[in-house]
Amino acid sequence: MVSLQEFVSSMAPLIDLEKAAEISAESATSSKSLERRGCIMSNLKCTDAQTGLMGKTLLEFQPNKGDVLPPHKFGTHDVVALKPNKADVASSALGQGVVYRLKDSSITVAFDDIPEDGLNSPLRLEKLANEVTYRRMKDALIQLSKNQTGPSVNLVPVLFGENPPMSSKDAAKFSPFNKNLDESQKDAISKALRSKDVFLLHGPPGTGKTTTIIEIILQEVKRGSKILACAASNIAVDNIVERLSQYRTKLVRLGHPARLLPQVLDSALDAQVLRADNSSLAGDIRKEMKVLNSKLLKAKDKNTKRDIRKELRTLAKEERKRQQLAVADVIKNADVVLSTLTGASSKKLYGITFDLVIIDEAAQALEMACWIALLKGPRCVLAGDHLQLPPTVQSAEAEKKGMGKTLFERLTEAYGDQITSMLTIQYRMHELIMNWSSNELYKNKIKAHSSVAEHMLYDLEEVKRSSSTEPTIILVDTTGSVFSNAWPIQSIYFFLLLIPERWQFFFPLCSLCLTL
Numbered sequence: 001m002v003s004l005q006e007f008v009s010s011m012a013p014l015i016d017l018e019k020a021a022e023i024s025a026e027s028a029t030s031s032k033s034l035e036r037r038g039c040i041m042s043n044l045k046c047t048d049a050q051t052g053l054m055g056k057t058l059l060e061f062q063p064n065k066g067d068v069l070p071p072h073k074f075g076t077h078d079v080v081a082l083k084p085n086k087a088d089v090a091s092s093a094l095g096q097g098v099v100y101r102l103k104d105s106s107i108t109v110a111f112d113d114i115p116e117d118g119l120n121s122p123l124r125l126e127k128l129a130n131e132v133t134y135r136r137m138k139d140a141l142i143q144l145s146k147n148q149t150g151p152s153v154n155l156v157p158v159l160f161g162e163n164p165p166m167s168s169k170d171a172a173k174f175s176p177f178n179k180n181l182d183e184s185q186k187d188a189i190s191k192a193l194r195s196k197d198v199f200l201l202h203g204p205p206g207t208g209k210t211t212t213i214i215e216i217i218l219q220e221v222k223r224g225s226k227i228l229a230c231a232a233s234n235i236a237v238d239n240i241v242e243r244l245s246q247y248r249t250k251l252v253r254l255g256h257p258a259r260l261l262p263q264v265l266d267s268a269l270d271a272q273v274l275r276a277d278n279s280s281l282a283g284d285i286r287k288e289m290k291v292l293n294s295k296l297l298k299a300k301d302k303n304t305k306r307d308i309r310k311e312l313r314t315l316a317k318e319e320r321k322r323q324q325l326a327v328a329d330v331i332k333n334a335d336v337v338l339s340t341l342t343g344a345s346s347k348k349l350y351g352i353t354f355d356l357v358i359i360d361e362a363a364q365a366l367e368m369a370c371w372i373a374l375l376k377g378p379r380c381v382l383a384g385d386h387l388q389l390p391p392t393v394q395s396a397e398a399e400k401k402g403m404g405k406t407l408f409e410r411l412t413e414a415y416g417d418q419i420t421s422m423l424t425i426q427y428r429m430h431e432l433i434m435n436w437s438s439n440e441l442y443k444n445k446i447k448a449h450s451s452v453a454e455h456m457l458y459d460l461e462e463v464k465r466s467s468s469t470e471p472t473i474i475l476v477d478t479t480g481s482v483f484s485n486a487w488p489i490q491s492i493y494f495f496l497l498l499i500p501e502r503w504q505f506f507f508p509l510c511s512l513c514l515t516l
């Protein structure tokens with residue numbers, strides 16, 4: 001197994017390579033070519049300013065000409081820079097924010113600070129490479145290399161093969177919250193609860209990996225553990241939050257509210273802080289800021305604008321200061337804190353330690369990103385499937401030198417069954433579809449649950465029985481077709497086949513392919 005020293009010294013340059021690859025992929029020589037690629041939206045006007053959660057300012061932009069935004073590749077959660085319309089690519093931004101809302105006719109961006117100037121002139125938005133992630137991975141690497149104290153001091157040697165993994169000999173008896181768990185899920189939970197340092201939950205598609213994680217969290221909370229639950233993507237974290245909030249757990253979701261799904265906003269740290277803090281002062285400050293923000297938009301005179309901005313800054317500072325204590329309180333009182341892997345490096349978690357760190361989709365996360373979270377606790381549960389797609393590494397060189405090898409895969413190779421449980425009943429697809437992956441990848445160990453083993457597309461109310469909906473699986477030979485080199489299309493077929501809810505797209509795509 002790779003040693004800690006080897007890992008640290010080999011990873012640092014790979015993080016730089018990957019960062020450089022991402023930046024060069026997203027940057028181009030001129031703003032015109034970036035615009036053509038949909039990475040710049042130009043000639044916008046600021047049409048509204050509102051105060052969002054935690055003093056964030058939500059600015060709405062609309063096109064200066066016409067009613068519809070130009071074609072673009074912006075999505076909610078993207079980090080963007082706001083610049084004057086005519087500025088060149090290298091010029092500094094008026095402000096940096098996160099896309100909060102997107103409509104055909106407008107885009108709303110959440111800013112931490114109100115842009116200083118220039119909101120009355122034509123503007124443009126640029127999509128930015130997310131450099132923060134790389135900086136945070138580098139910081140974790142430094143911390144890992146100095147890891148002589150801290151909550152993960154006994155975990156690190158196990159994950160680098162210096163000490164063997166340990167687990168309690170006593171059977172972990174538990175009374176499940178979810179009464180439908182199957183035997184493989186119960187076995188996995190019991191093994192996770194016994195583990196003293198690391199446990200791997202291997203979950204092939206649709207076998208209830210997230211369902212099992214939820215039960216592990218609930219059982220651990222019942223035992224009095226404080227848990228940090230993470231995943232590489234916001235959507236995967238939100239998935240856990242949504243499912244966990246059906247139980248009475250004290251949980252808090254960290255992350256920019258603009259990046260969270262609406263259904264989990266209630267669990268968001270910012271929302272909880274606002275709820276906890278119902279002093280009339282908080283409401284008054286926000287109301288005052290709202291009035292000032294609209295005044296700022298209308299103001300023409302430079303001195304007036306400067307004064308308003310100064311006042312807004314003082315108010316925002318006051319609100320932030322007052323809320324810092326409330327933030328610490330919410331986190332201290334939560335049994336489960338949820339964030340993305342990079343979000344786990346938030347200052348809000350400084351000095352907070354956890355009894356268990358859980359990482360979902362660990363086989364799709366860079367090992368370096370996992371370490372950001374792992375350094376915060378003595379035990380970990382990693383859930384994933386190393387036999388599905390690995391994480392995306394943009395730099396071919398970094399990939400070749402091992403950046404794409406996940407911790408999940410590395411530990412599976414090193415310790416195998418000793419620390420792993422595989423889930424074996426799948427609840428998603430017809431068994432004929434499952435058979436291929438079960439035979440090819442999972443040593444024929446996966447079985448289809450009776451509720452899905454024979455379910456057909458035409459069993460859905462809105463689907464008619466016909467020659468195209470009757471077959472369980474249609475394989476399309478794309479050799480020699482326009483798609484033969486287009487592996488993404490083939491992956492889409494496979495992906496669609498695995499997800500019954502998306503089968504409706506599979507058949508039109510087949511027809512399209514055959515037509516072509």
Ligand SMILES: Nc1ncnc2c1ncn2[C@@H]1O[C@H](COP(=O)(O)OP(=O)(O)OP(=O)(O)O)[C@@H](O)[C@H]1O
Nearest residue numbers: 180181182203204205206207208209210211212427
């Ligand atoms: N023991 C069970 N009994 C009945 N249904 C179950 C059981 N376990 C999981 N499911 C259902 O199977 C589906 C897949 O579960 P879940 O999302 O937990 O799996 P997953 O392995 O995380 O999925 P993915 O393949 O997307 O990673 C869900 O609809 C879930 O409710």
